[in-house]
Amino acid sequence: MRVLFAVDPSIAHLYPMVPMAWALQNAGHEVRLASFGGFTDRIAETGLTPVQLGDAAWAARVADDPLEPNGPVDAQRYADIMGLNAEEREYWYLFYQYLLTPISDYLRVDRPEAQELVKFAQDWKPDLVVWDLTQAAGAIAARACGAASARLVFAWDPVGWSLDRLAGHADELRDAGLDENPLATVVRPLADRFGVELDQELLVGQWTLDTAPPGLSLPTTTKKVPLRYVPYNGAATVPQWLLEPPTRPRICLTLGESYRRFIRGDFDRTPMLLEALAELDVEVVATLNDVQLDGAEPPANVRLVEYLPLNLILPTCSAVIHHGGLGTFQASIAANLPQLVCDTLESIMLRFEEPDAAEDGTQDDIGVYRSGVEYGVRDPEEAPKETIRWVMPAKKLEATPISNYVISRGAGVRLNHHANTVSELRETIAHVLQDPAFKRGAQAVHDVWQALPGPADVVPVLETLTAEARRRR
Incomplete structure (x- = not known):
């Protein structure tokens, strides 16, 4: 079968996918890894075949018009309405303030990358699309070409967990004037562009490859396929x-x-x-x-x-x-x-707040995140001045x-x-x-x-699940 991986353009997201991709390729399947801009060089270094999406010089995280995270006020309002305890609030903040931003970045319909992913899938016609938590365009690509759709999560699933909590409090959230499903809202424009129905399966895939060791995984209603996380850290000469x-x-x-x-x-x-x-x-x-x-x-x-x-x-x-x-x-x-x-x-x-300015009028960036900044790529003095300083x-x-x-x-x-x-x-x-x-x-x-099943053990499971999913299309 043909398998397309939709990969976030960072090695922290690429490397956990490499062992599963290689296991599929070693079993005789055709494998492609699609990602943004110049990141395809990093994919090629793993020995796998990359698909470049968009301009090699563009990266969402250092764009001139970067998306800002959601602010703390609404994050807390949601948590209050859903009755989350202190531990649960942390999983919610991870989804709402941290993950929704890159998900939105990589779904932008004013950029070509996500649309190129869908069009590549329509042309190449994979049987299975595997995507990580930030690459929701992978689900749209799978639906648009009739492929099976699976997410690969790296230890736990704050997205699936948060969607379950949102669904259980939808009426209360609407009454409070809050979006009952903010993930659906950011996915909808690209889904509409390709005439793809927006439902729960589109948001979480048909199943989830779950690499969490027992006792760490979050409870969700998603279908899980256990997978041992086999570390891949890149190649280097041993000193x-x-x-x-x-x-x-x-x-x-x-x-x-x-x-x-x-x-x-x-x-x-x-x-x-x-x-x-x-x-x-x-x-x-x-x-x-x-x-x-x-x-x-x-x-x-x-x-x-x-x-x-x-x-x-x-x-x-x-x-x-x-x-x-x-x-x-x-x-x-x-x-x-x-x-x-x-x-x-x-x-x-x-939290967004302005640290006290130094005597010379400059500000200390220690412990501060600013959208559009990446050290060694775009330093703070080169980034848009209007971006918020996040503590x-x-x-x-x-x-x-x-x-x-x-x-x-x-x-x-x-x-x-x-x-x-x-x-x-x-x-x-x-x-x-x-x-x-x-x-x-x-x-x-x-x-x-x-004792968890390794990537090679999971290949036959994916073959069976993919065949069943495609028969139901």
Whole structure:
């Protein structure tokens, strides 16, 4: 069969899809990965076949007219009407304030990219379209060409979860003057353009490839196909120093690839972690760049590498310190490592407010997100001046559910740079290295992960589901 993947133009979204795409290709199926602008070069590096959508020079996140996230007032109004508790509100904010923006960006009918995806599907005629949470155009492409439609989620599904909550409170939301289904509203213009009926299946697919380990997944009414998250981190030559066994415990310190493209200074977390590690008898490999360091000097026991695939580093380590990102969390499970997850436990709700201006009239961008900014691509002084400055939480969006999961299974701890001193952070790191209980907890989580069906195991399931879905068309 022919399988088309609709991919967000970022490696954080591409890499989790690569093992499933390769499994299908290795089984003899034709596979194409469609994405925006110049990102197709990154797809080609994986050995898979890209389809370029639109102008190679254009990227939605650094456009002159970027879309802004939804504000905090309506986000809270929705949460109040739906009766969400404190934990549930975080999943709602993730959908309403964070995911709806890129979903809308990649559905723009005033741009050619989404329409080119649909037209390519109509010409190429795939049997199955697989799309991630930000690529709702993939569902429209599938419906427009008669293909089966499946989403691939990377640990949990805040979209499906939020749609279920919205449906249960539709009357109350309408009475309050709120949109009862904001996802349907952003999908509708492109669906109408191609004469595609907008229904629940269009919004969530016919089934969801669910990579969440048991106990982490959100409850939804969607049909789920379990899938083991097999880490793919890109290709690189193994440096000579990594081939030599470490002479003391090695720790990987990684704070993610995505935030350093948009947030300067890493919320002042990096200097505290480096100071805490400096007095420990350990070797540290830190995948940090200048935006994250923001002038911080690494101590003598820290080796800086701006980027190196985690699957090369982690097998040589005794523990990993990370930002709570889904990909790093899953890669650490696969490597069977105790995890120290950076998490401040604060809400992820986005707020817009102007930080106090400095004496020279400039403003500090540490911990601030601005639409249209990407460091190394379009710095703040080059972005539209009218864009809002959004104050971010000093943590990764999914850090709290990830840290709670790790702690509940005895596989690691939380590092809170807001609540803990440098000395306390150092003691916590040392404790994880010295207490064998954390290694046993990591082993138990690894065993559960290993028992999930891998990409090759899921290929026959997709073949059967696709055939059944196409017979029903």
